Amino acid sequence: MIATGGKELVQVRQATVRFAGDSGDGMQLVGGQFADIASMTGSAICSFPDFPSDIRAPAGTLGGVSGYQLSFGDERVTTPGDAPFVLVAMNPAALKVCLPELQKGGIIIANEDEFTPTNLKKAEYESNPLEDDSLDDYRVICVPMTRLNDEATAASGLSKSQRARCKNFFALGMALWLYDHPLQPLLEWMMRKFQRSAEVMAANAASLRAGHNFANTAELFRVHYQVARAKLPAGRYRRVTGNEALALGCIVGAHRTGRTLVYASYPITPASEVLHELAKHKEFDVRVIQAEDEIAACCAAIGASFAGSVGVTGTSGPGLSLKAEAIGLAVMTELPLVVLNVQRAGPSTGMPTKTEQADLLISMFGRHGESPAVVLAAASAADCFHMAFESVRLATKYMTPVLLLSDSFLANSAEPFRIPDPVSLPDLRTGWDLTPGDFAPYRRASQTLARAWMAPGSPGFEHRIGGLEKEDETGTVSYDGENHAKMVRLRAEKIARIASDIPPVEVVGAEEGDVLVVGWGSTYGAIAAAVEQLHQEGHRVAHLHLRYLNPFPQNFGQTLGRFSRILVVEGNCGQLRMMLRSQFTASFFALNKLDGRPLLIREVRTAIEELLKRE
Amino acid sequence: MIATGGKELVQVRQATVRFAGDSGDGMQLVGGQFADIASMTGSAICSFPDFPSDIRAPAGTLGGVSGYQLSFGDERVTTPGDAPFVLVAMNPAALKVCLPELQKGGIIIANEDEFTPTNLKKAEYESNPLEDDSLDDYRVICVPMTRLNDEATAASGLSKSQRARCKNFFALGMALWLYDHPLQPLLEWMMRKFQRSAEVMAANAASLRAGHNFANTAELFRVHYQVARAKLPAGRYRRVTGNEALALGCIVGAHRTGRTLVYASYPITPASEVLHELAKHKEFDVRVIQAEDEIAACCAAIGASFAGSVGVTGTSGPGLSLKAEAIGLAVMTELPLVVLNVQRAGPSTGMPTKTEQADLLISMFGRHGESPAVVLAAASAADCFHMAFESVRLATKYMTPVLLLSDSFLANSAEPFRIPDPVSLPDLRTGWDLTPGDFAPYRRASQTLARAWMAPGSPGFEHRIGGLEKEDETGTVSYDGENHAKMVRLRAEKIARIASDIPPVEVVGAEEGDVLVVGWGSTYGAIAAAVEQLHQEGHRVAHLHLRYLNPFPQNFGQTLGRFSRILVVEGNCGQLRMMLRSQFTASFFALNKLDGRPLLIREVRTAIEELLKRE
Amino acid sequence: MSSPLIDEAEKSETTGGDCLRILTRKDFQSPQTVRWCPGCGDYSILAQIQKILPELGIARENFVFVSGIGCSSRFPYYVNTYGFHGIHGRAPSIATGVKCANPDLSVWVVTGDGDGLSIGTNHVIHTIRRNIDLNILLFNNRIYGLTKGQYSPTSEFGKKTKSSPMGTIEQPIRPIQMALAAEGTFVARTIAADPNHMRQTLEAAANHRGTSFIEILQNCRVFNDRAFEESSAGKDTKDDRILLRHGEPIRFGTGGGRGIAVRNMTPQVVDLESGEASVGELLIHDAQADSPALAALLAALEPPEFPVALGVFRNIERPTYDELMLSQIAASTVQRGRGDVAKLLNSGTTWEVD
Amino acid sequence: MSSPLIDEAEKSETTGGDCLRILTRKDFQSPQTVRWCPGCGDYSILAQIQKILPELGIARENFVFVSGIGCSSRFPYYVNTYGFHGIHGRAPSIATGVKCANPDLSVWVVTGDGDGLSIGTNHVIHTIRRNIDLNILLFNNRIYGLTKGQYSPTSEFGKKTKSSPMGTIEQPIRPIQMALAAEGTFVARTIAADPNHMRQTLEAAANHRGTSFIEILQNCRVFNDRAFEESSAGKDTKDDRILLRHGEPIRFGTGGGRGIAVRNMTPQVVDLESGEASVGELLIHDAQADSPALAALLAALEPPEFPVALGVFRNIERPTYDELMLSQIAASTVQRGRGDVAKLLNSGTTWEVD
Ligand SMILES: Cc1ncc(C[n+]2csc(CCOP(=O)(O)OP(=O)(O)O)c2C)c(N)n1
Ligand SMILES: Cc1ncc(C[n+]2csc(CCOP(=O)(O)OP(=O)(O)O)c2C)c(N)n1
Ligand code: SF4
């Protein structure tokens, strides 16, 4: 502990903070700004918003609470945190909704002005929790934020109700002080953001400063915290959510193929932001088609690929179910197609705003007939960029559909993204240096087994394809049984060969030992953190995260063999485990998370510990 | 050998005959009649037609050949036969198309009148095969059928061209003689069939008799054959194709539930006949909806079930892909739904007229989210009846979608069906003897875990359901994580419990031993025959045929354990094997058939023999 | 007992309905809290439906509300009878199954402009042309509400939304025109902001046998506020709406001072007061015309050039699908006798094995 | 060299196209044998298309034919250019992707009454309303041919087919009406039995910018023979067809002795020779009218009461989707400069870690 300015400054490795208030309180905005400043001051971050599922629930109700949680600190921050240490609660409903997850002994910063009888009732409180003993396990800091904000912004010239909307910055100011963060970057951001209105800028800045000063001077806070810096790889960084990263990955991927990106999609939660994001980037010649349904979207992407563009379609579970037939057409016509699937909790409409990882098997097998395709999964928000890029690479190089799995958690969570130098990324141009005489629509490259991608507009290469079985090489329609058997095997073999064109699996932690935790997708962060803890505590445990699910990397099976037990962790009933059991002989165990929420570090820890204990 | 009527009568256990001619030659009709007569005289039969894939290819061309193959004989007849012993070829194209499959030493009965230069050219023959030495390996019997038929029918009063259309009966007459079959039943059938036109009746009968007499008297035939009688279970029989049997099974199943059958479907090969068949039976109050697409069809069936009817939908692969989302809705709403899927060769449009078994995994996993459903497969044409009935039983008892797999081979093949006494069939009425006070939409029966099926129109039971996650018991919309986890498990558990309500697997052949052949669906006949042969030859082999694929019967795993090797035989790349490997530990081997044709007995034999040889 | 109405509703919850009991609006209020945004136009529609249902002389248990997905499609949860919240775009198909299974039910489909005219257009059209006896309420707010504000097929050309930051480049689909092209037997338009008009229109729809298609202009307060400003209830509406009345000349404006005439099939606004045209020249609305052409012409009138037409565009009699289905079943039963399973199984050539 | 045409076609097979070379019909004949039934109406359509393609001044490699599933949808295999035989009902969507990816291509969609108006209605309608520059040829034989004879959405009410043994109970959908309701910019009907009319109509469609929708009445010899008997080529057709000509009064019959007049929006056949009506009273066909109402009225004329109208119902100019898409891209590029990937990645708040 170091004392600064009369307060103690405590060093911590990581911290988890949650901002919570009404939907209209601007919690997402200040959460995001906090994340940026934490990042800029050298922290690793990971954040996750928690929106209400109604569009606009009545103000002050439990259904209307909007939260933003983030962890920041050293490089071990890989999740938004199991349990917040600090909760900023802008009203009683926010307190009620978030309290169960707060760490015992954690800090509650409550806007006491909003704990009125009316609001307490809306939040279904019988008595005021700030006044009874229900919060005895926590450090409660009551701040009259509404009033202080009002006073601080009085000079701005804005109306009272306009000024009231600044109070999220008051809260942010306090939080920044609490973690010893500078105000300057935020003030600069405000200059840009509110450049159209000096009054708004002034009021927000005043509120922010007031919050900061209040925390610094008030007797309420005894200590504040300085979190460790992360040892992140050098480079320039920005914050991305998974959905932003998917969009960026597609743009950059298509750009490196030298082709136009055609994104055809139908809106669906939680994938819609990819559509919104891509619609903004017309200067990249991105052609966005908002189709009339998912089938049309998928077919338009296929048509675009046929015409020589990079056809991408994006959706979530129900939409994926609808695209099944069209994806099968892409398998048969051997055209590049990227299908982004941002998973949500199912089956059927399920819980559209909740996360789950239960679309693995439909991605693998959800098409009639033998219909193999590539299946990838992004491990984190930033990884969404890389895997989207990778999807474009594999789809165009191997002339195949690629299904890329993300999920609601990744879609909305944010983390630092190390900005790659675009020219350092692989060149994805596919050279089909053919003369018409050499060309046949289903003649294949000997190595990749990909057929040539000759688009309309190329003289001399006129040809016809379709969903009927094709004769080998010539591509004419064939009902010949031997040919069919051959083509079924060729399609399977083409996908299988990709195993030698993807990075091998890596194991983090023990090189061999007792428990290997195998995960895929958004469970990455929690598994990584849990395994690291246990490994550092001396256990022979390791983590293997699959980003390539079909085909598996070549060294995967052999790697499994180095561990006596395999714990498969996933947000479903055991879909990956079933795939593993069907291919590898090992001792498989499962941790299945099914509650619609991101996996917690302690859940993984507990499961591993239990396995370690077993004989 | 016994001599009768100057000719030898040879006893055989089984025979395989193929009638082949132009699409317009009426081969399907005479094939079916031959099958009926063989059945009536005590044979087991199994037949399979081979239609051209074009609607109407030009007469006389290879594309226009229509064939009908059947095996008949003792009870070991379970397939249409690996290779015909007798080929009736009405024209050169028929000979050309069918010759490769004929047994060496087999009999060709050729209509020599049609081997004209024009027809030979259409069939792409360079020279007349009846005249060169290309058929030396066979016994060729040339018959001027066109001329003989013309003479035989001259007195009928029909025009020459009308009379020409009788010559299929001339061929049938010969075939009947060849297998010592009576004419009488056929003449009676003709009386009924052609009762509207005495001339047509007379001409056909004359042609039939003429063919019979010709075979009897002509010097061309030295021997004829008498096939063994089958020891079939006693009872009344009829011939059914798989598609007819599916329709019958649905009608009878719904009837036993005491509810209306609503069949909603969109035409698709090879499932359309189920639609046609059901559309004929309005006197059973069958309500047939030809929907605008497969999605609408599936949703209409779901709506019908919601309203208290037995909702059934039928399709083939591409349609199944389209129904994925709607089936998921039935999973979530826990409504009865039967989905008939008559598989064809895929992926995509594939080979619509060819058979395959590659829709197992999509049936299991082809829906987003954790979406468990019952999956059944019929083993033979007649079994289609039983499994359709069983589908209705399980769907209504457990309030779940049931996917029933048939395929193009079963759909069109015919075999004897022992007609059950309807009252001996289980009573499928589901009693939900509830008062409104006891009722909650998602309250479950403790044994089956089925929720109560209370349809609109029942006063006091008004409730709302839908695709969003449901709160346990109350069925109101719930976004609660713990509840979701519970519901996911309940839905899975409900399906799992069905294992105790289905017949245990049976093993035919050795009780334990070296090789257990596991099959499902239409591979039944070929596996049964091959295993029986080898078992009788003293090998320790057995056959286990799965008709319940999800859940598996309870004793399945333990049964697998009694054999050292498991050979999984299926018409795909190993879909069942993948399911087995993921659940059971055993030594699995595969025989995968991918050429769009029904499995042959000898293919199974060879595979088993190879396994037996291995160390 | 301060509120007998509530007691009665509660009783019916637990003791089962009684067809003869007189139903009230409360009977159709479900226990579930309504979760639309404050100010959403959907509330008003719900209120009118809850008002008219008890007046139709149909027992509560014989209603079924089927919907797809969207804000609008939450509707069935709030109506205390049988309800089915289906999947996106497929409500008409589910409803078709319900009605065919039990033609005695009064079946209502609730859909949105996205649900019913984007992913579900096909089912809406085919349901209409089959003339299945059900009521389709299409809540048109010209936006995707539930997914938070993308343009819908009815959004105006050029509209800027989350998915069209530079404005849409698609001509909107016109719901009434589509329904008329499918030869709908009852086609109407009303507006949620005018409860009375809505109520009358819904009643007419409920009383029609065959598919009733009603476009309800509905305000989405959050993502497309004031989409129907020109014809909403607040301001003086006389000049911007035509209220269609069968058999009457088409007039509008204060005192009916203006009207619509047609010259070589081209509609024109004419001023009666200035003497520009006489009443005799006005188009006469004929909701029962054989051809849907007149109705189509009226449906195409749109602000700012024209007032928007509200009311019943078409209302004709034609046998319904469900009726025809039952009559084929009846005919078949008369002809062949009631289905006998044993006979069915034993039909065709059979033989005995013993 | 007895057949120079064949040689030329073969050369182009192996050496690649040459835009400047004059194309002939043979150039568009693919090596694949045509496999429709003898006597199928599809042959005639294929022949006309192969005739007009070389005359459009478009290089062979710039054509794309996209189809769904059905007998009709086999079409692309027989046209020697780029072709895509898609899945059932989805050809317009595939074609949309093709056109958006490369607006320079001349894109043709071939579909059937089942493919385009049953499973695929939705895509047809949305394509039309977006006005994507492509040509939709809908082969209407009023039956499902490929699946061997079930009724289709255009089958006549009461028609007996395999799936409707007692007759259908559905009102048919009317393709032209649907296309007009979607405000198609080019909507026409022709008949395969009249090659000349078909050729003119196809040419007009090819020359139109925007979605061209052409219903082609086509005979299915096997499952629905003579469905268009009253207007097929064999017999005297003057009395049972109207040949639409823009700007001209609507007349038909021998010597144009009869015509169509409209009274309060109701079409009537009038006899000019008997003096029942004068030419001045006849409806004037206006394919360029703003409102599609007139066209819709003509589209609804049907035997036996009326003659069937053939020709172009509507032909108007409106910016196409693909044009508008490109112009937004262009505007965006002018505004922000051509997309720079490094700039994109570095946008927003960034920071350096070292
Ligand atoms: C298959 C599928 N695709 C997409 C979605 C996402 N989705 C839900 S509602 C909706 C649009 C709703 O718009 P509308 O029908 O106009 O209803 P509103 O919310 O405006 O009332 C969409 C695209 C979904 N739930 N299912
Ligand atoms: C998803 C799907 N459903 C059904 C089918 C079966 N099918 C193929 S073509 C067809 C109808 C064809 O009718 P139409 O479009 O009128 O074409 P036609 O054969 O009459 O030219 C159907 C139902 C299919 N191939 N795919
Ligand atoms: S988003 Fe719009 S349509 Fe949906 S509930 Fe809110 S106001 Fe109503």
Ligand code: SF4
């Ligand atoms: S079935 Fe009909 S539409 Fe199809 S090819 Fe034959 S004649 Fe033509």
Ligand SMILES: [Mg+2]
């Ligand atoms: Mg809407």
Ligand SMILES: [Mg+2]
């Ligand atoms: Mg057709």
